[in-house]
Amino acid sequence: MSRDLPGSLVAGAKAIVCAKETSEKVRLAYAISKSWFQRDLALGSPSQAGPMPDRPGRPDAPLLLPPRDMPKRKLSGAAGRVALLHSLAHIELNAVDLTWDLIGRFAHIRLPRSYYDDWVRVGLEEAKHFSMLDDRLGRLGAAYGDMPAHDGLWQAAQHTGHNLAARLAIIPLVLEARGLDITPPMIEKARALGDDDTAKCLEIIYRDEKNHVAFGAKWFRFICDRNQLKPEPSFHALVRKHFRGALKPPFNDRARSEAGLTPGFYKPLAPLVG
Numbered sequence: 001m002s003r004d005l006p007g008s009l010v011a012g013a014k015a016i017v018c019a020k021e022t023s024e025k026v027r028l029a030y031a032i033s034k035s036w037f038q039r040d041l042a043l044g045s046p047s048q049a050g051p052m053p054d055r056p057g058r059p060d061a062p063l064l065l066p067p068r069d070m071p072k073r074k075l076s077g078a079a080g081r082v083a084l085l086h087s088l089a090h091i092e093l094n095a096v097d098l099t100w101d102l103i104g105r106f107a108h109i110r111l112p113r114s115y116y117d118d119w120v121r122v123g124l125e126e127a128k129h130f131s132m133l134d135d136r137l138g139r140l141g142a143a144y145g146d147m148p149a150h151d152g153l154w155q156a157a158q159h160t161g162h163n164l165a166a167r168l169a170i171i172p173l174v175l176e177a178r179g180l181d182i183t184p185p186m187i188e189k190a191r192a193l194g195d196d197d198t199a200k201c202l203e204i205i206y207r208d209e210k211n212h213v214a215f216g217a218k219w220f221r222f223i224c225d226r227n228q229l230k231p232e233p234s235f236h237a238l239v240r241k242h243f244r245g246a247l248k249p250p251f252n253d254r255a256r257s258e259a260g261l262t263p264g265f266y267k268p269l270a271p272l273v274g
């Protein structure tokens with residue numbers, strides 16, 4: 001293991017969340033994942049590494065605004081395309097912090113090694129997604145930090161900081177599953193506008209995110225099983241408690257089902273259509 005790496009997976013997860021610069025988060029995510037998969041890194045514990053921070057480290061730019069003050073994003077025109085890529089890059093940066101926070105924050109709970117293998121893979125892929133979009137912004141003469149971004153996603157994590165089942169319900173099974181609904185139309189639109197490079201980035205993200213939802217569904221069921229709880233009613237109760245508003249159709253039923261998120265989970269949480 002190289003000398004500048006934290007000494008355990010938990011310490012590494014904390015270092016990624018605390019890192020201020022995006023390049024450092026990405027560098028650490030790649031290095032720690034590699035070391036974990038080479039079996040060079042111990043899990044460690046929160047008592048050795050210290051508690052996870054309440055807020056992630058973030059660069060000086062972008063300026064963070066309340067979600068209601070954010071301008072609407074469009075994919076038409078050069079400025080619209082940059083704004084869309086910027087907001088997607090921001091979502092992926094949040095996903096980096098949220099995934100590594102998940103790895104570090106709940107490490108006091110006894111979980112199989114395969115649990116960490118799954119989420120380290122997710123943490124690596126989120127870093128890759130951020131880098132791809134950041135790179136795409138660069139090719140369009142822009143950069144992450146050029147425009148404001150919102151702070152809503154991290155708040156979702158704070159609301160579930162105490163409860164692993166709630167965290168899995170809200171992050172992979174509500175928010176990332178929503179990504180499965182909205183990404184295919186974005187890919188089609190990018191292709192229709194002749195922006196094949198953006199479409200290719202979105203296709204990679206879509207493919208990876210199906211796995212992230214699948215890991216969420218798998219480990220949510222595992223936690224429910226361990227606590228002798230039924231997964232669907234537990235999911236409904238946690239989402240009603242921790243997520244504001246109904247889940248918005250149309251749903252990508254096929255991709256959701258392939259990920260193990262069957263309609264019995266989300267349909268009862270959608271508004272009734274009359």
Ligand SMILES: [Fe+2]
Binds near residue numbers: 095125126205209
């Ligand atoms: Fe992602």
Ligand SMILES: [Fe+2]
Binds near residue numbers: 122
């Ligand atoms: Fe993801």
